[in-house]
Amino acid sequence: MAKDLKSKETKSEALDPLDAFLCFAVYSTGHAFNRFYKPRLDALGLTYPQYLVMVLLSAEDDQTVGDICEKLFLESNTLTPLIKRLEASGYVTRRRDAEDERIVRVSLTAQGKRIAKKAACVPAQTLEALDLPAGDLAELRRVLITVREKLQAADRS
Amino acid sequence: MAKDLKSKETKSEALDPLDAFLCFAVYSTGHAFNRFYKPRLDALGLTYPQYLVMVLLSAEDDQTVGDICEKLFLESNTLTPLIKRLEASGYVTRRRDAEDERIVRVSLTAQGKRIAKKAACVPAQTLEALDLPAGDLAELRRVLITVREKLQAADRS
DNA sequence: AGCGATTAAATCGTGCACGATATAAATAGG
DNA sequence: CCTATTTATATCGTGCACGATTTAATCGCT
Numbered sequence: 001m002a003k004d005l006k007s008k009e010t011k012s013e014a015l016d017p018l019d020a021f022l023c024f025a026v027y028s029t030g031h032a033f034n035r036f037y038k039p040r041l042d043a044l045g046l047t048y049p050q051y052l053v054m055v056l057l058s059a060e061d062d063q064t065v066g067d068i069c070e071k072l073f074l075e076s077n078t079l080t081p082l083i084k085r086l087e088a089s090g091y092v093t094r095r096r097d098a099e100d101e102r103i104v105r106v107s108l109t110a111q112g113k114r115i116a117k118k119a120a121c122v123p124a125q126t127l128e129a130l131d132l133p134a135g136d137l138a139e140l141r142r143v144l145i146t147v148r149e150k151l152q153a154a155d156r157s
Numbered sequence: 158m159a160k161d162l163k164s165k166e167t168k169s170e171a172l173d174p175l176d177a178f179l180c181f182a183v184y185s186t187g188h189a190f191n192r193f194y195k196p197r198l199d200a201l202g203l204t205y206p207q208y209l210v211m212v213l214l215s216a217e218d219d220q221t222v223g224d225i226c227e228k229l230f231l232e233s234n235t236l237t238p239l240i241k242r243l244e245a246s247g248y249v250t251r252r253r254d255a256e257d258e259r260i261v262r263v264s265l266t267a268q269g270k271r272i273a274k275k276a277a278c279v280p281a282q283t284l285e286a287l288d289l290p291a292g293d294l295a296e297l298r299r300v301l302i303t304v305r306e307k308l309q310a311a312d313r314s
Numbered sequence: 315a316g317c318g319a320t321t322a323a324a325t326c327g328t329g330c331a332c333g334a335t336a337t338a339a340a341t342a343g344g
Numbered sequence: 345c346c347t348a349t350t351t352a353t354a355t356c357g358t359g360c361a362c363g364a365t366t367t368a369a370t371c372g373c374t
Binding site for chain 2: 024059132136137151
């Protein structure tokens with residue numbers, strides 16, 4: 001009872017002990033985003049991480065697997081099979097760089113570009129559904145990125 | 158080049174187009190938390206979601222699978238095997254309710270209680286590593302939970 | 315030139331997350 | 345009662361995430 005800063009025990013059972021944890025707020029909100037996006041992305045034949053790759057390639061085509069890894073903070077062991085599935089769907093092509101055969105370059109197909117264009121409107125739908133001041137959301141985003149950077153820095157040390 | 162509100166192009170390559178997305182900030186920060194927690198939880202023989210279950214059971218022992226599902230916003234198809242792995246680790250027991258044989262009740266073992274106690278200090282270490290004002294983090298948590306609730310509400314409609 | 319170190323992707327095994335479905339127990343209605 | 349429905353949990357298949365390892369190409373050094 002000592003460090004109970006927020007006397008939010010209006011309900012008998014108090015609230016989830018987990019809601020006291022920032023990590024759980026992030027974790028559970030991530031799942032909520034995923035569930036919100038899922039039906040919209042299903043319609044385009046994409047999963048959420050696949051959608052992120054499509055967004056990256058829309059911004060800059062013909063990126064290497066390593067580029068994509070770095071931007072998504074994921075490893076090749078996650079992205080290689082994911083990108084192969086995008087290739088199997090006909091949304092991207094993969095080819096070895098002629099200069100350096102170690103490197104694989106990923107490009108959007110014509111179909112991939114169409115899908116990416118359709119996918120581009122999903123975030124706007126989300127913001128609308130959230131119905132929160134744009135400034136609050138921008139601030140939330142900013143603080144989250146700060147937290148991410150601090151965690152990454154702590155992780156490397 | 159038109160809609161570039163934030164002239165953050167100090168670097169040649171501009172920044173991730175993804176950092177403009179709240180969903181990606183949440184997604185990537187979730188991974189960063191996971192990576193930060195991992196070595197600390199590995200030492201206790203727990204994964205992150207397993208850790209969450211241990212926290213829940215520490216707060217209130219002998220909960221049903223359904224209780225845990227509801228609090229973590231996860232389904233039984235995720236939690237049943239996870240809890241079985243906790244059982245295999247010797248941290249919890251599972252038994253059918255005598256009154257209603259459909260229900261499975263989960264309790265911490267003595268060893269499980271010891272592990273949960275050790276795990277309890279991990280969030281504090283995290284906050285320390287974050288080195289951000291406690292008020293900012295509380296606000297972040299609050300806004301995230303609001304966003305989660307809005308997404309869940311939009312999902313049900 | 316030659317060869318050890320580094321680098322880029324890929325492979326493998328484990329656990330999480332979820333849609334779809336199954337099983338079995340409890341409840342409801344006729 | 346006895347069958348239909350509902351409820352609680354579990355099973356199955358797919359894709360993501362990651363640690364550990366592998367493969368193959370390039371680099372660095374003498």
